[in-house]
Amino acid sequence: METAVKFNNVTKKFGPREADLALDNITFETARHTINGVVGRNGSGKTTLMQVIAGFKRPSSGTVEVFGVRPFNNLTVSANSIFVDDEMSFPSSLQLNEILHTAATFYPNWSASVAQELMQSFRLPGDARHQELSKGMKSSFHAVIGLASRCPITLFDEPTVGMDETVRQEFYHWLKREYNSVPRTIFLSSHHISEIDELLEDILMMDQGRLLLNRPVADIRHHVLKVSGDARSVEAYLGDKTELYREKLPDGSVFAAVYTESPQAEDGKSFSVAIEQVTLQEAVRYLSRTAAGRTDDDAY
Template identity: 30%
Template sequence: MKIEACHITMQYKQKQVLKDINFTLEGPKIIGFLGHNGAGKTTFLNLLAGLIPSTTGEFKVNGQPAFNNTAVLQEICFIAETGNFQVEMSVEQALKANQFFYPKWDRALADELVEIFALPLKTKVKNLSKGMTSALGIIVGLASQAAITIFDEPYIGMDVAARSKFYDVLLEQQEINPRLFLFSTHLIDEVSDLFEEVLILQQGEVILHTAIMDWDDTIIAIRGDKAQVEKIAQQHTIIHEHVFMKEKTIVLRLQQPLDETSSIVVERVSVQDVLVYLSNQKKEGVAV
């Protein structure tokens, strides 16, 4: 499965939400699609799911346009943060409605997950708790067996135990029937071990796209004498910097192999930390 973003821009009135986005994603794989609030993630995911057209550019799935293409849309399941189901439907009716749309629907898996998450089949969606509504979305996403399955903050209201069940089933299903999962979340430390690739959106632009196996060779922190650290940083892209006493720390995206000095300490930086640093940046148009 291959997704191509070809010069995607999105503009609402005078505001440009997405700015000339270009990338290729190939699966099967679990990809973290990350960014702070207002980065453009929700608009991006709606475009990818074929729900709205872009202002310019195009999403392609296996070479075919995603928007208004039924054959492609049946291969994409998008579970949004809210509003996935008609509230007057019962849980059972919501599952049946999705079964009709997705040709690869796994009824046995749906039934199993209903038991795992203890969902009341006869209860209307509007009477479910937030956690149960999220569980219903997770069930649909996994049982759809869609080649591209998108989860956007899928577990609002779910406790740690329920989220842990979700992660276990997600990994199990990826072994049984591999597909391309896109996962947007703010609980990054909790789920980053699931990711095989990370794509970070900042102010409507893709500023970082890398395989997790390459993360530690791409994003690092260097710490030591201020002058030495700043000299090394000149050859790379600065994500974050701070000074404590006479020591300076700079988080870098490496542009070439690091020219290390014995007096400089090199440290690992987590995906969560990078998101925090980026969300705190106040300069516009920062390219990482």
């Protein structure tokens, strides 16, 4: 595996209080040319994690490497990475087409043709100014820059804020198309996990500054199962399996989610239980509850 991003015991604090801890001793590696989902509740550390990767923030301790170099205040990393969020700002005197022209001088892999195709696809007027756009149109324009830059490290922090469903789907279509055309390492945070699950290859699950989980999406889908049946049958099936979630239903039956190392060997018939695969959003919710020791409903 050729590593794109490497964190080793990374901590980021913004002050002396415990509440100022944004990243708590995080270690992980990400391979080149992968699409990585960064998921977690608001305030879990997702944005700080991506800002550290982009070189916007320096870790308080630990080491970060992006393509083998420290990203903070590194001009090479700056020219080869882009961080896209809803707080991007541009000179009020420039029209959108002028902003795109300026961006082309900064990003060495910039594609003017992709930028213009995206402007047309998102129906963005090139002669408009950024501050004149609605929230959804601003997000669309930020997506244009993020995709057309074709940066080896591309970070999208909640990129679809304000977009309606049709525009979000158009963005996902272009994200996949651009990734297939020019492979790059993408980090994508979103509350719409069900909309992006087919895009993702790996998941980084954050909670209160900690990295709860970093696994391939295929592994999560493969190993997390839903089980339902009468209470005694479900209990017998669970045995010593890792139970992620359990709920007693109004009719007296029981529903549970489990993590199993050998899903291909699972057969509910011998236990008189029904076994189903979970969606990625369900798996993330169940795994996050277990990893964080929660009993409350999650927000994914």
